[in-house]
Amino acid sequence: MKWIMWFVLIIVMLIILAIVFYAANFFINVALFRDNKWYDTTGHKMMNPDNFNKGKSKYDLVEVEQNKIGDEFWQRSFAQDNWLVVDGGKLYSRLIIPYPESKKWVICVHGYRSYGQRDMAYVAAKFAEDNYNILVPDLRSHGKSPGNIIGMGWLDRLDLLEWIQEVIAIEPQAEIVLFGGSMGAATVMMTSGENLPANIKGLVVDCGYSSVYDEFSTMLRSAFKLPAFPIMTAANFLATKKVGYSLKEASSVNQLAKNQLPTLFIHGTGDKFVPHQMIYVNMEATNGVKESLIVEKAPHLSSFIYEPEHYFETVFEFIHRYC
Numbered sequence: 001m002k003w004i005m006w007f008v009l010i011i012v013m014l015i016i017l018a019i020v021f022y023a024a025n026f027f028i029n030v031a032l033f034r035d036n037k038w039y040d041t042t043g044h045k046m047m048n049p050d051n052f053n054k055g056k057s058k059y060d061l062v063e064v065e066q067n068k069i070g071d072e073f074w075q076r077s078f079a080q081d082n083w084l085v086v087d088g089g090k091l092y093s094r095l096i097i098p099y100p101e102s103k104k105w106v107i108c109v110h111g112y113r114s115y116g117q118r119d120m121a122y123v124a125a126k127f128a129e130d131n132y133n134i135l136v137p138d139l140r141s142h143g144k145s146p147g148n149i150i151g152m153g154w155l156d157r158l159d160l161l162e163w164i165q166e167v168i169a170i171e172p173q174a175e176i177v178l179f180g181g182s183m184g185a186a187t188v189m190m191t192s193g194e195n196l197p198a199n200i201k202g203l204v205v206d207c208g209y210s211s212v213y214d215e216f217s218t219m220l221r222s223a224f225k226l227p228a229f230p231i232m233t234a235a236n237f238l239a240t241k242k243v244g245y246s247l248k249e250a251s252s253v254n255q256l257a258k259n260q261l262p263t264l265f266i267h268g269t270g271d272k273f274v275p276h277q278m279i280y281v282n283m284e285a286t287n288g289v290k291e292s293l294i295v296e297k298a299p300h301l302s303s304f305i306y307e308p309e310h311y312f313e314t315v316f317e318f319i320h321r322y323c
Helices: 002-032 037-047 059-074 116-128 156-170 183-191 212-223 231-242 252-256 278-285 308-322
Strands: 079-086 089-096 104-109 133-137 175-181 200-206 263-268 290-295
Touching (some): 002 037, 002 212, 089 116, 089 156, 104 156, 116 175, 175 183, 200 308, 252 278, 278 290, 290 308
Parallel strands (some): 104 175, 200 263
Antiparallel strands (some): 089 133
């Protein structure tokens, strides 16, 4: 009789294990691959960062006006398409040089499943008001850049190193600020732990996650209503096999621990895609000069929509003081 109980228990455990790995594999395919039919038809309603900003408000009009300003700036005569050959593929960026004699540069990095113009055109226009030249890349598997695997900042940090060299090739004396939002903020934070040239003067990171593992755990609970454990344990194992990196090693916190650069951390308390509490974990990790801007009730990547004047005043005061 006892052996029957053990047999049943083993069968139940195997069934549970199979369900866990099925769920983890499904999640990894949806979250980390650009081309996914389920995401295109259904998943985008649950996982698109925009869909975590619920409700109509006066801020919709502000966003429309900002988008109009950004799109017009994007098409100015001093802006041009730029391509970078990396690993046999051509990555896209918009190169905007309104001040050819200026040494001030910023690289603006967009968020998850978005692209440079959409997230960063208005930000680029604001930096131009402060005499900056700008490079805005489309990360791999986003926008006009090729690829199918989404790097979540970890793979992208290596491409950002190449974009930095692209700017230095244009202006060897460039003084560069790295600005990122959402996954772009994670990209900047993950890059901060690499061996950066002296041209990099400071970082501005808006609503970046502490690690991909932590962010996906949040996404599982909020979007799929599933427990993080044990699914994330299996997902971490599968990610290493399928996309070439561990969700735990893709850590902003671990990279920030090697960072000595001045860093401004920004987050909105209404962010339901990347919990705003992650800003405190990220700030604690860095060794450089650090300051923060918390915008009350602002949803994901919306702080400069909710408090545009205060937002950019804070950004440029920080840059002028430390960078």
